Amino acid sequence: MLTIALPTGRVFSEAAELLMAAGLPASSLASPGRKLVFEEENFRYILAKPSDVPLYVSYGAADLAFAGGDVLQESALPLVEILDTGRGRCRVVVAGPASLAERFRGHASERMWLKVATKYPRIADNHFSSKGAQVDIIHLHGSIELAPKLGLSDCILDIVQTGSTLKANHLEVLEHVSDVSLRLVASKKSVALRWADIRAVSRAIKSRCKEVRS
Amino acid sequence: MNRLPRGCANVGGDLAAAMEECKRVFLSLFEQWGYRPFLPSGLQLLESSWERLPSLFRQKLIAVNSPYGEPCCLRGDITLATVAYLASHHSPEERPLRICYSDRVYARAEKPRLAMESFQIGAELLGWERQGADAEMLFLLLRMLDEIGLEKSILLLGDATFLAKAVSEVEFSAAERIVGALQKGSLIEYAALLDEENIPDFYRAILQRIPELHGGPEVLEEAAALWGRGAPLLSLKNVVSTLTALGYGDRIAIDLSLVRELGYYSGPIFDVYSENYGQSLGGGGRYDRLLSLCGLQGQAMGFGLDLQHIASLSKFRTRSPSVMAWFANLSPDEALRRAERLATGGRPLEMSWCVDRASSLENAAQRGCSSWIDLSDGSTLDLATQGDGRTLPGKENFRC
Numbered sequence: 001m002l003t004i005a006l007p008t009g010r011v012f013s014e015a016a017e018l019l020m021a022a023g024l025p026a027s028s029l030a031s032p033g034r035k036l037v038f039e040e041e042n043f044r045y046i047l048a049k050p051s052d053v054p055l056y057v058s059y060g061a062a063d064l065a066f067a068g069g070d071v072l073q074e075s076a077l078p079l080v081e082i083l084d085t086g087r088g089r090c091r092v093v094v095a096g097p098a099s100l101a102e103r104f105r106g107h108a109s110e111r112m113w114l115k116v117a118t119k120y121p122r123i124a125d126n127h128f129s130s131k132g133a134q135v136d137i138i139h140l141h142g143s144i145e146l147a148p149k150l151g152l153s154d155c156i157l158d159i160v161q162t163g164s165t166l167k168a169n170h171l172e173v174l175e176h177v178s179d180v181s182l183r184l185v186a187s188k189k190s191v192a193l194r195w196a197d198i199r200a201v202s203r204a205i206k207s208r209c210k211e212v213r214s
Numbered sequence: 215m216n217r218l219p220r221g222c223a224n225v226g227g228d229l230a231a232a233m234e235e236c237k238r239v240f241l242s243l244f245e246q247w248g249y250r251p252f253l254p255s256g257l258q259l260l261e262s263s264w265e266r267l268p269s270l271f272r273q274k275l276i277a278v279n280s281p282y283g284e285p286c287c288l289r290g291d292i293t294l295a296t297v298a299y300l301a302s303h304h305s306p307e308e309r310p311l312r313i314c315y316s317d318r319v320y321a322r323a324e325k326p327r328l329a330m331e332s333f334q335i336g337a338e339l340l341g342w343e344r345q346g347a348d349a350e351m352l353f354l355l356l357r358m359l360d361e362i363g364l365e366k367s368i369l370l371l372g373d374a375t376f377l378a379k380a381v382s383e384v385e386f387s388a389a390e391r392i393v394g395a396l397q398k399g400s401l402i403e404y405a406a407l408l409d410e411e412n413i414p415d416f417y418r419a420i421l422q423r424i425p426e427l428h429g430g431p432e433v434l435e436e437a438a439a440l441w442g443r444g445a446p447l448l449s450l451k452n453v454v455s456t457l458t459a460l461g462y463g464d465r466i467a468i469d470l471s472l473v474r475e476l477g478y479y480s481g482p483i484f485d486v487y488s489e490n491y492g493q494s495l496g497g498g499g500r501y502d503r504l505l506s507l508c509g510l511q512g513q514a515m516g517f518g519l520d521l522q523h524i525a526s527l528s529k530f531r532t533r534s535p536s537v538m539a540w541f542a543n544l545s546p547d548e549a550l551r552r553a554e555r556l557a558t559g560g561r562p563l564e565m566s567w568c569v570d571r572a573s574s575l576e577n578a579a580q581r582g583c584s585s586w587i588d589l590s591d592g593s594t595l596d597l598a599t600q601g602d603g604r605t606l607p608g609k610e611n612f613r614c
Contacts, residue, residue, distance in 0.1 A: 060492020076324070080399040187492045188399065188485075192370050192469040195428035 002043055002197050005062035007050035007071070011088040011182050015066040018085060019045075022204035054079055054185070063190040064198060069180040070159050074120045079185045082202050085209050088182035092123060094175040095166050096148055096155030104174040108133050117147035118157040127157065127177050145169040221323045221330035225522065232530035233333060233521050237316045239361045240335045247354055249314040249337055254295035256318075260285040266294055266507050268475030274321040276330065288320035293516050294504070296338050301508040309341030309512070316521065336498070336518035340505065348449060348482050348500065349456035351515045356462050359486070363529025366489040369465055371453065372472030374479040374499065375446040376437065380420045384413050392421065397473040401425050427470035431458070437470055449500070450482045474499060486519060488527045495523050535584035536562040540574040542590035552589045561585075 006015045006029070016029035025040035032038070038045045048056055054075040056062040064082075070092055072079065094104070094116070103110040111133040118124045121139045128135045138153050145165055147153040159180055160166060160173065184205060186198055218224065225233065241251060257280055264272060267290070275287040289295060292315050300311050314337040323330045337354070339347050352369060359367045377396070381389035388411040395404040408421055420440045427433050431454050438445040450468075457466055474483045474497070481500030488495060498517025505514040525531065537558045541549035553565060561584060568574035571588070578586040579597055586595045 058492055060490065078399060081402050084402045183402070188494070189370075189487050189492050192428050192472070193368060193467055193487070195426070199426070 001039075002064065002194065002201065003046060003062045004043060004201075005046045005048050005053045005056045005065035007053050007066060007068070008047050009050055011050070011066070011068060012047070014085075014087045014182060018066075018087065018205055018208060022201070022208045024201065024204065051075070057185060057187050057190075060187060060189060063194055064184065064186045064201060066182055067185050068159075069178065069183055070120060070123070072183060072185065073126075073178065074122050076122060078188060080188055080191045081183050081185050082191075082198070083184040083206055083209070085182045085184060085205065087209075088180070090159045090161040090180045092120070092157065092177040092180055093160050093173045094127075094155055094157050094177060095145075095160065095171045096174050097170060098172055100155055101172065101174055111135065114155060115153040116155055116157055117144050117153035119144060120157060123177065124157045145171060221328050223329060223331070225333075228531065228533045229522070229526060231533050232525040232528055235530040236362050236521060236525045236528050237335060240358050241314060241316060243358050243361065244312075244314040244337050244354060247312070247350075249312040249339075252292075252296055252299065252313045252315045254289060254292055254299070254315070254317065256289050257286045258289050258295060260287050262298065263287055263290070263294060266504060267291060268478040270475055274324075276320050276322060289317070290319055290321050292317060292319060292334060292336060292518065293338060293501070296516075297340065297504055297508050297510070297514065300338075300340055301505075301510050306341075310347070311338075311340045313338045313340075319518075333521035334496075334518045335521050335524075336496075336516060338514065338516035340514045341510065341512045345449070345452045346456075347513055348453045348515050351498075351517065352453060352457060352484065353460055353462070355486070355517060356457070356465060359524075362524065364488055364524065364527060367465070367495070368467055368487045368489075369457075369462075370467050370469050370472060370485045370487060370497075371450060372469050372483050373447060373450040373481060374474060374483050375449075375481060376470050377424065377473060378480075379446045380417055380424065383417050384411065388412070393473065396424070396471060425471050427468070429468060431463075431468065433468040433470065453482050478504060481513075481515075484517070486517075488524075491523070491527060493523075495527075496520050534561050535582050536564045537585045537587060538564050538566050538574070538578035538581070538583040539587050539589050540566045540568065540571065542571075542588050543569070544590060549589050556587065 006012055016026060019026040019029065025043055026045065028038040028040055029045060032047060036047045046056060046062055050068060050071050053065045053067045054072060054077045057065045057079055058077040068088060072081065108131040111128065111131070113134065113136065115136045115138060116124050117138045117140050119140060121137050124137050138147065140147060144156045144158045147156055148171065149169060155174060156171070157177065163173070166172060184202060191198060245251065260277060263275065271291055275290045277285065277287050280286045296313050296315065300313065304311055316335045318331050319334045320331050337351065339351050356369065377393060381392055384392065392404065392407050392411065395407055404425065408418055413421065423440055427437050434447055434451055434454065438447055454466060457463070472483060472485065478501055479499045480502045483497070483499030485494040485497035496517060496519030499515070501514050501516065502512070505512060539553045539556060553563060556563060564581070564583065566574040566577060568577060575586055575595070583597055586597055587593070
């Protein structure tokens with residue numbers, strides 16, 4: 001039995017579609033309802049909150065998982081990234097009001113002591129400290145775009161897909177941090193001990209990803 | 215309740231008992247094979263740790279100043295302290311040197327765990343120049359795992375020299391990036407780097423295959439075929455064939471993408487996994503380079519395991535219920551004398567100094583004791599505690 005964890009929310013349907021398109025027995029994922037665990041033939045699927053998915057894999061509750069690059073960076077768990085599916089593409093950026101743009105065009109020291117609201121405190125810390133800029137990181141769990149508007153922060157660090165939410169809140173991209181996409185990941189243990197099964201799944205998904213891209 | 219410093223924890227109850235049992239099994243087995251216990255200092259001088267430890271270890275050190283103003287770190291690694299001690303306290307004629315230890319180590323906390331202190335058991339074998347030392351260490355490790363009930367644990371074996379030789383013809387900074395990508399588990403970045411960097415075709419073909427070299431002993435043949443002559447796998451092959459001959463063939467798996475610090479490890483390396491837990495319980499390998507940094511020549515092999523982890527998965531995790539011996543109003547010396555003579559079948563014994571029989575029985579039931587014995591006449595009750603705390607009549611008799 002190979003256990004695959006899938007993130008609920010935004011990218012669930014893309015991950016489920018990929019599994020089905022790759023020919024894996026995953027028809028139950030088409031309409032999951034409220035169930036969180038599904039079994040079909042030799043596969044078990046676990047549906048979990050996106051930020052918890054890396055933990056399921058790391059602790060051995062799942063052999064494989066789909067997880068966004070942002071979630072993987074933030075978790076910083078020692079997982080093996082096997083495949084970039086190319087799905088769910090977006091960017092992690094620093095965004096803020098246009099008035100802040102000048103500070104981001106100048107020397108890194110111009111960013112000192114900015115208040116940065118984010119769901120990703122680890123990524124934010126790594127990003128700003130790599131530039132030698134000390135900032136105040138405000139850890140929020142949602143509606144990040146509100147923070148500058150309400151004076152809670154100067155800017156935000158968040159994922160952006162089309163940019164329409166930023167625009168609606170009078171924010172603009174100030175700095176690119178990293179590209180994000182949906183990745184297929186596994187634990188080091190599973191890669192080492194269940195490689196034949198994992199390789200078969202990975203190859204099936206990879207061929208499907210290529211077809212879609214071409 | 216007293217609050218502990220963040221990142222610290224008290225360990226008590228059944229887990230502490232299981233850890234002590236695992237430690238006892240480990241130390242007695244290794245001491246029986248000539249390994250001597252070693253108790254390193256909790257504080258280490260930063261100057262003697264910094265240069266000798268690999269960068270990943272260094273980043274996790276917790277630096278402090280000693281009360282005498284010397285820059286120190288909390289002991290983050292016992293191997294280094296052991297090797298430094300052995301290098302300065304034993305003459306070359308005394309080698310090989312065998313050391314085992316059980317102590318706390320400290321490292322900067324990393325998400326998702328908050329703990330900065332952990333309990334480590336480990337062993338080191340230094341200064342043996344021929345084959346056999348690696349196999350000895352791994353054989354004893356597997357024996358120990360068997361004895362604590364982890365008979366289904368797996369030893370994942372790799373070889374640091376395999377990857378080191380595969381990148382030996384690659385420009386230094388590119389080689390660092392390639393090894394770094396594999397070490398952090400990004401096969402996506404690893405594949406991209408192999409495409410981008412200037413690598414001779416022969417080595418590129420080997421490097422491209424490395425992430426797929428997992429499995430049984432057949433992987434060694436596959437890997438050897440990639441190299442043609444001169445595959446850097448002799449030490450690993452010897453270990454695998456010896457452990458297989460000793461009946462551990464089904465407990466080992468090969469992973470030639472296994473990476474530990476290349477500047478530190480220099481031969482066979484390994485990780486230990488249990489059946490039902492995703493993370494490594496510990497590991498180790500050959501670290502000849504550290505030995506030379508301490509002024510010693512020769513081979514060194516060692517490992518460290520997380521004692522708390524292995525204890526929580528061990529057969530000792532469920533503590534066997536104890537036997538309660540009621541003193542029955544005998545004089546304390548007489549009661550203790552009689553209790554000492556009891557055969558409890560290996561179960562721990564608890565004395566009961568209650569004045570009356572009923573209170574003692576009730577106390578035994580509450581504490582989950584398996585049996586209760588009256589020391590005045592040796593009569594025994596086998597206690598099967600039910601939901602209402604009622605006790606059932608005894609079935610067996612202990613010799614008194």
